[in-house]
Amino acid sequence: MIPGAMSRLHRDGYLVLPGLLAAGSRRRIRAELAPLLMPAGRDPFRSRHTRQIFGVLHNTRAVDALLDHQYVVAVLDRLLLPNFLLSKLDVIERAPGAAARPPSADDDHYPVPRPRPALSVVTTWTLDEGATFILWPGSHRWPSARRPDEPGVPLTPPPGSCVIILGTLWHGTAEVPPAAAPNLTITAHYCEPWLRTREAFTLSPGREVARQLSRRVRHMLGYSVHPPDTGLVDGMHPQRLLT
Numbered sequence: 032m033i034p035g036a037m038s039r040l041h042r043d044g045y046l047v048l049p050g051l052l053a054a055g056s057r058r059r060i061r062a063e064l065a066p067l068l069m070p071a072g073r074d075p076f077r078s079r080h081t082r083q084i085f086g087v088l089h090n091t092r093a094v095d096a097l098l099d100h101q102y103v104v105a106v107l108d109r110l111l112l113p114n115f116l117l118s119k120l121d122v123i124e125r126a127p128g129a130a131a132r133p134p135s136a137d138d139d140h141y142p143v144p145r146p147r148p149a150l151s152v153v154t155t156w157t158l159d160e161g162a163t164f165i166l167w168p169g170s171h172r173w174p175s176a177r178r179p180d181e182p183g184v185p186l187t188p189p190p191g192s193c194v195i196i197l198g199t200l201w202h203g204t205a206e207v208p209p210a211a212a213p214n215l216t217i218t219a220h221y222c223e224p225w226l227r228t229r230e231a232f233t234l235s236p237g238r239e240v241a242r243q244l245s246r247r248v249r250h251m252l253g254y255s256v257h258p259p260d261t262g263l264v265d266g267m268h269p270q271r272l273l274t
Contacts, residue, residue, distance in 0.1 A: 138198030
């Protein structure tokens with residue numbers, strides 16, 4: 032753990048862990064993901080300049096090791112309750128011309144008034160140069176009614192970094208300039224174990240894929256029980272479904 036990391040995270044609402052993915056690992060992951068990328072949609076953010084992978088865990092094992100990376104999990108264990116869940120997994124490539132993404136706070140879809148502790152945490156892995164976030168440091172402490180009314184702070188972490196963002200922090204992404212190269216990011220959303228996840232991971236990728244994952248990641252997908260009895264299947268631990 033980087034000295035003072037948790038203090039900075041609680042102060043600013045985000046933390047950059049640089050140098051977690053070496054160049055060779057980034058090239059391998061990108062090569063495995065490239066054939067799976069497809070157009071992401073028609074709205075300004077998911078335009079023809081943006082490609083995405085849907086059903087990531089159903090289609091590839093390329094990102095498995097990022098989900099329970101030891102340094103990232105060490106931070107998550109301090110922010111969320113034991114048995115926290117993987118809520119959503121995104122792989123997105125943004126090419127020159129991709130529009131800026133407007134500011135949002137990732138766990139604002141949970142109807143719990145702010146200010147409050149974050150109910151979710153986002154981790155974004157940068158595989159290429161040029162991925163630029165727009166952040167509003169300290170906004171994780173804002174009340175529900177407050178919205179960004181001033182320009183945010185740009186952050187362009189080096190390739191191989193993991194950016195950890197509290198679910199209450201207002202943030203977005205910058206427009207990709209015409210002369211820039213495409214940049215690929217892998218974003219995992221985690222949430223408290225008593226919340227409903229944004230993706231139903233116990234339905235997809237399904238049991239056959241779950242058996243291929245680490246025990247910790249299987250727990251993140253919902254093959255776990257949050258005491259005393261949240262997550263039972265037929266009165267038993269869901270891990271029994273994988274035996």
